[in-house]
Amino acid sequence: MPSLPPPLKIPDYRAFFIARFLATVAGMMLVIVIGWQVYDIARASMSRDEAAFLLGLIGLAQFLPLFCLALLVGVIADRMDRRHIARAAVALEILCAGILGTLALAGAVPMAALFVVAALLGVARAFQGPSMAALAPNLVPRELLPQAIALNSISWQTGAVLGPPLGAFLYAVSPATPYLVAAVLFSLTFVCLMLIGPVARPAPSALSPWRSLVEGIAYVRHNKVVLGAISLDLFAVLLGGATAMLPVYARDVLHVGVEGLGPLRAAPAVGAALTALVLATRPLRRNVGPVMFICVGVFGAATVVFGLSTSFPLSIAALVVLGAADMMSVFVRGSLIQLHTPDDMRGRVSSVSGLFISASNELGELESGMAARFIGAVPAVVAGGIGAILVTIIWAWRFPELRTADRFDTPAAKAG
Numbered sequence: 001m002p003s004l005p006p007p008l009k010i011p012d013y014r015a016f017f018i019a020r021f022l023a024t025v026a027g028m029m030l031v032i033v034i035g036w037q038v039y040d041i042a043r044a045s046m047s048r049d050e051a052a053f054l055l056g057l058i059g060l061a062q063f064l065p066l067f068c069l070a071l072l073v074g075v076i077a078d079r080m081d082r083r084h085i086a087r088a089a090v091a092l093e094i095l096c097a098g099i100l101g102t103l104a105l106a107g108a109v110p111m112a113a114l115f116v117v118a119a120l121l122g123v124a125r126a127f128q129g130p131s132m133a134a135l136a137p138n139l140v141p142r143e144l145l146p147q148a149i150a151l152n153s154i155s156w157q158t159g160a161v162l163g164p165p166l167g168a169f170l171y172a173v174s175p176a177t178p179y180l181v182a183a184v185l186f187s188l189t190f191v192c193l194m195l196i197g198p199v200a201r202p203a204p205s206a207l208s209p210w211r212s213l214v215e216g217i218a219y220v221r222h223n224k225v226v227l228g229a230i231s232l233d234l235f236a237v238l239l240g241g242a243t244a245m246l247p248v249y250a251r252d253v254l255h256v257g258v259e260g261l262g263p264l265r266a267a268p269a270v271g272a273a274l275t276a277l278v279l280a281t282r283p284l285r286r287n288v289g290p291v292m293f294i295c296v297g298v299f300g301a302a303t304v305v306f307g308l309s310t311s312f313p314l315s316i317a318a319l320v321v322l323g324a325a326d327m328m329s330v331f332v333r334g335s336l337i338q339l340h341t342p343d344d345m346r347g348r349v350s351s352v353s354g355l356f357i358s359a360s361n362e363l364g365e366l367e368s369g370m371a372a373r374f375i376g377a378v379p380a381v382v383a384g385g386i387g388a389i390l391v392t393i394i395w396a397w398r399f400p401e402l403r404t405a406d407r408f409d410t411p412a413a414k415a416g
Helices: 011-043 048-077 082-106 111-138 142-173 177-194 209-222 224-240 243-253 257-281 288-308 312-339 343-375 377-398
Strands: none
Touching (some): 011 082, 011 111, 011 142, 011 257, 048 111, 048 343, 048 377, 082 111, 082 177, 111 142, 142 177, 142 257, 142 312, 224 312, 243 257, 243 343, 243 377, 288 312, 288 377, 343 377
16 A cells, blocks of 8 residues: 555554544534534523533533543553453443434433533543553554654544534434434444454553552653643643634524534634644654744634634634644644653553643633633633633743754653
């Protein structure tokens, strides 16, 4: 297969790539439909800003299981077969999609069911994220890892482009259709994961699970590059996340309805997918730290533009730029974290990273919902973008090791 990028010539990684893509399409379908249904049901009896607060609570419902489980799952991912953990998580996602599909076929999806399933999806993601993040580096040689990370992003971002409009279109067909299609896609994901053969794993740690957990947290805390990269994502996205308010903008600011919500939700992924495609063919090799900080600043500025826009085309363009900037910074952060972390700690470090990312996303939704409740949805988005820019400036000063990072290829230290 001479035309394929080198990582995709490896059968196990190819199955992983397809599984990641299918799971992302299905997951994004669930995200957009659940968010729309929560906001739509709430708007029948609440004001715009009160309904926006419920969107924040949906984020909290997904974050709490992640907060309680993520670090423990990291220890498990360093002790058990990572393929089995990922398969179990996908099986739970099949169940979640099936529950909502069955309820929709019965005639209505209660608000309580949406919150319960959101929490169960949080459990699934707590197990799936660290296990798959730790599995990917085991499927390719070390020298192909940055390219594989870019391909991972392509599979995720392409799925994120297709999932929202597909979910919105299928919802227009019937409320049950996107849930049932998501269940099928998760089932295909499970099949792909079953095709991945046994992989080399680090020797089991002699430490107790609790000591292993503490060791993982300590490694992140003392490695300034890893800590800076993870925490920058946490605070920048926590403040700058605009996606939680997309149902508000689609219905009450831009007035484009659920049909417009799909393109709005997909727009950041379009920018991210294009950027990931460039990175897969022309990987970034120099000035990686400065590039990351510039891109996080652009992310904040694009958030401000989106927040102030009342034009649908301008909003789409701002979200595309936002996604492209975020993808570049995610690529740099992901490469630095993977290459600065020894394999026998990747599960725990991935779980810490996943916890921070989830906190930035789901708690960012809660922060946006609470801010919208008190100052309004539009001011909340604009203030968040300004906050992301300020975080970029502070982190560039606070973490000079990250700001001055030039290359990815610093060898990972062996865990002690």
